[in-house]
Amino acid sequence: MTDLVFAPPSDRKSAESGTQLTPRFDANGLVTAIVTDFASGKLLMVAHMNADALAKTIETGQSHFWSRSRQKLWLKGETSGTIQHVHEMRTDCDQDAIWLKVSVSGAGATCHTGMPSCFYRRIEATDGTFELIHDDIAPLFDSAEVYDNKS
Amino acid sequence: MTDLVFAPPSDRKSAESGTQLTPRFDANGLVTAIVTDFASGKLLMVAHMNADALAKTIETGQSHFWSRSRQKLWLKGETSGTIQHVHEMRTDCDQDAIWLKVSVSGAGATCHTGMPSCFYRRIEATDGTFELIHDDIAPLFDSAEVYDNKS
Numbered sequence: 367m368t369d370l371v372f373a374p375p376s377d378r379k380s381a382e383s384g385t386q387l388t389p390r391f392d393a394n395g396l397v398t399a400i401v402t403d404f405a406s407g408k409l410l411m412v413a414h415m416n417a418d419a420l421a422k423t424i425e426t427g428q429s430h431f432w433s434r435s436r437q438k439l440w441l442k443g444e445t446s447g448t449i450q451h452v453h454e455m456r457t458d459c460d461q462d463a464i465w466l467k468v469s470v471s472g473a474g475a476t477c478h479t480g481m482p483s484c485f486y487r488r489i490e491a492t493d494g495t496f497e498l499i500h501d502d503i504a505p506l507f508d509s510a511e512v513y514d515n516k517s
Numbered sequence: 518m519t520d521l522v523f524a525p526p527s528d529r530k531s532a533e534s535g536t537q538l539t540p541r542f543d544a545n546g547l548v549t550a551i552v553t554d555f556a557s558g559k560l561l562m563v564a565h566m567n568a569d570a571l572a573k574t575i576e577t578g579q580s581h582f583w584s585r586s587r588q589k590l591w592l593k594g595e596t597s598g599t600i601q602h603v604h605e606m607r608t609d610c611d612q613d614a615i616w617l618k619v620s621v622s623g624a625g626a627t628c629h630t631g632m633p634s635c636f637y638r639r640i641e642a643t644d645g646t647f648e649l650i651h652d653d654i655a656p657l658f659d660s661a662e663v664y665d666n667k668s
Contacts, residue, residue: 370645382630385649387640398563400551407558412549412614424642455642457649458635459628463563465636477610479533484609485616489538491575491606494521498536498608 370421375461382459389420390462396432397462401476404453404467410476411484413442415464427452429466446512447472473506478513480505521572526612533610540571541613547583548613552627555604555618561627562635564593566615578603580617597663598623624657629664631656 375381375390389397396414403410413431415423419439422430429450433440443449450468457464470476477484487498526532526541540548547565554561564582566574570590573581580601584591594600601619608615621627628635638649 385638385651387647387649398549400560400563402560409551409553409560409616412551412609424640424647455640456636457638457640458563459630459632459637463635464640465560479610481610484614485607486610487536487608489575489606489608489615496538496575498538500536 370424372417372420378460381461387457388461389417389457389464390460391417392462394434396434397464399429399431399464399466401429401450401466401468404469408483409485410468410470410482420464423452423466424455429468443470443472446475446478446507448475450476475506478509480507480509480512482506521575523568523571529611532612538608539612540568540608540615541611542568543613545585547585548615550580550582550615550617552580552601552617552619555620559634560636561619561621561633571615574603574617575606580619594621594623597626597629597658599626601627626657629660631658631660631663633657 373386373388376384376388381388381390391397395416399413399415401410402408414434416432419430419432429442429452431440431442449471451471452466452468454467455464475482477486486501489496490499524537524539526539527535532539532541542548546567550564550566552561553559565585567583570581570583580593580603582591582593600622602622603617603619605618606615626633628637637652640647641650
């Protein structure tokens, strides 16, 4: 656990214009976390943080999230070695989202598939139909090898 | 309403590696939408989409969201004139998030405060305390004037 305690959400005006971090966690105790690459600015992933994950991220400078599927705190890169080092954190107007600008260590992949970003497919819509077009790049690691041999 | 109907979520492997758009809406029927500026790549806002908002965005090329606070479909910029024209859409590995690359018309502001981005404050953490540092830029419109005289 952490010693950091966040102030409760304030009224809308104060939350928008103030200088106090008062995260507006949702009914499940989560805020949305958006992660971009510090150098290129590219969107890498979207995840969620509870108060503990947010505090741990601030304290350690490494991205921590709350895994909704596993229902546990998650140090990003703990298994794959692709730790995210946080250069800057921002919050949005109503403080229900956190933006992390990071550099990724290890193989440099963010997605568990080994791709640099989780957003490796473009939605192409033509005449009422649409399909996903994959980026023409190779994964930076072998997902089966990284995850299946551990935990 | 729209004629577009999305296929239900498929198994994890297909969702990750396939070419079919099968959005994984959460218990509230929503996916996360991340909006960046098409030209600069900067993060502008985070919002949510239900199936109707996603379909409308694909059909019209203008960002539509589901307003959780107002519980209604929301054409972004309808009041302020800051319509978002979508240049590219992407989805992530498990298809529970949508990334929109847009250009913003009108005053060019994305945030309802008149700021170019909703993320106009940096979290600065020093020695166990932290505060929000505002970007030193002026709003692109007067929020009170834009919203208080309408609807």
